[in-house]
Amino acid sequence: MTPHSTLFRRELSLAWARGGGPLLTVGFFASVCLMVPLSIGAAPGRLSAVAGGITWVGLALASLLSLDRLFERDFESGALDLVNLGPLPLETICAVKCAAQWLASCAPLALAAPVAAIGLGAKVETAGLIALTAAIGGVAFAFVGGAGAALALVSRRGGVLIALIVLPLLTPPVIFGGAAIANFAAGLPWTTGLILLTAYALAAVALTPFAMAGACRNALS
Amino acid sequence: MIATLANPLKFMAFSRWAAPALGVVAAILIGWGLALGLAAPPDYQQGETVRIMFVHVPAAWVSMLAYACLGAASFVSLVFRHALADAAARAVAPLGAMFTAMALITGSLWGRPMWGAWWVWGDARLVSVLVLFLLFVGYIALRASIEDEVKAARAAEILALIGLINLPVIKFSVNWWNTLHQGESIMRAGGSTLAPVYLLPLLLVGAGYSAAFGALWLARTRGEVWRRRGASLTLQAALS
Numbered sequence: 497m498t499p500h501s502t503l504f505r506r507e508l509s510l511a512w513a514r515g516g517g518p519l520l521t522v523g524f525f526a527s528v529c530l531m532v533p534l535s536i537g538a539a540p541g542r543l544s545a546v547a548g549g550i551t552w553v554g555l556a557l558a559s560l561l562s563l564d565r566l567f568e569r570d571f572e573s574g575a576l577d578l579v580n581l582g583p584l585p586l587e588t589i590c591a592v593k594c595a596a597q598w599l600a601s602c603a604p605l606a607l608a609a610p611v612a613a614i615g616l617g618a619k620v621e622t623a624g625l626i627a628l629t630a631a632i633g634g635v636a637f638a639f640v641g642g643a644g645a646a647l648a649l650v651s652r653r654g655g656v657l658i659a660l661i662v663l664p665l666l667t668p669p670v671i672f673g674g675a676a677i678a679n680f681a682a683g684l685p686w687t688t689g690l691i692l693l694t695a696y697a698l699a700a701v702a703l704t705p706f707a708m709a710g711a712c713r714n715a716l717s
Numbered sequence: 718m719i720a721t722l723a724n725p726l727k728f729m730a731f732s733r734w735a736a737p738a739l740g741v742v743a744a745i746l747i748g749w750g751l752a753l754g755l756a757a758p759p760d761y762q763q764g765e766t767v768r769i770m771f772v773h774v775p776a777a778w779v780s781m782l783a784y785a786c787l788g789a790a791s792f793v794s795l796v797f798r799h800a801l802a803d804a805a806a807r808a809v810a811p812l813g814a815m816f817t818a819m820a821l822i823t824g825s826l827w828g829r830p831m832w833g834a835w836w837v838w839g840d841a842r843l844v845s846v847l848v849l850f851l852l853f854v855g856y857i858a859l860r861a862s863i864e865d866e867v868k869a870a871r872a873a874e875i876l877a878l879i880g881l882i883n884l885p886v887i888k889f890s891v892n893w894w895n896t897l898h899q900g901e902s903i904m905r906a907g908g909s910t911l912a913p914v915y916l917l918p919l920l921l922v923g924a925g926y927s928a929a930f931g932a933l934w935l936a937r938t939r940g941e942v943w944r945r946r947g948a949s950l951t952l953q954a955a956l957s
Contacts, residue, residue, distance in 0.1 A: 667848055715872075
């Protein structure tokens, strides 16, 4: 077993168990999607017009939920210091953590997203695209969110602070993903949104580990 | 010049007179520009409300300038570990938030007579300025929530650089989003279509706002240097 896979298994089992794991995230997502029709009214035309968009808002919010424990638990227990002494560079450790976070929280959300969207009145044909964009967008959410979580390590008010610094950075993926779904549903060219979303997610994977590692070093110093 | 000013003593000597001097320049330029702007004839479409442009558009320019300054100061502080750059970054963030808020408020006041609504999502620039405001707020909140000043500085630098890389992407994505959901009315002020009678006051106020920004930034950085000096003196007194 390589150190990477050992670390990944550890992170995944932690993420899966962390505060209820995917059940909590998906439950929160479902609750957000429940609130929307209750607040804007149930007229079928009105809901189906915004179903894809609401789903994306729910995804962005739900993926923030478990971020505050992503680094904090290991930081407090000293595990972050220990793995930092090991063979892997801190950048890799952070990337592996985010990958596990994606698998434990964003991938289940990607499966729940089409169900919620169809429940809100989206066309059934959009289900595949919604799941795909949610899975790709989840990569951006996990990595950019991870950067926010690492930055908030030294502060003493984790959760809200992470949401405040991460959500403005997540406007591009929300726009790209929402646009791809809306255009697909309207029969317009939709691949541009998907391509831009993928580009954003890949750039996040490439760049944020350095920011996360810098933030962790700062917290550990 | 920058290398000289990086020395805190020389910076304090320079900013002692540069900050008030810039302030005077700002007052003259803004006064002159606003006087010209008030004397300009009303626009044939927008009527008298066109004059809001002279206080609104420069605020939006300076808010972008402020984030660029925040990013540059954070970069210098992160790479060269320069204390003065960090003081400058800390000083510029609330200023940037203030100019951004000013752009948002005047934009909203302009929108009411122009579009008949306080806020129009159809204008991409307004939306990206709102995101910029949230970026400033996030930076200030992160800094304020960390007690250890050195750690707060490092974390804030990283966040400022993430924001700097993201800002063009956000701007692009909001513009792109705007072309998809074409709003009812999109105003096209600015560029070559603007008549010289409006362009001159706009540029004057723009230069004046920039000078005011410079003056306030220098003054705030001075205040930050004094605050740190005071904190270290207190510490020394407590130790002895």
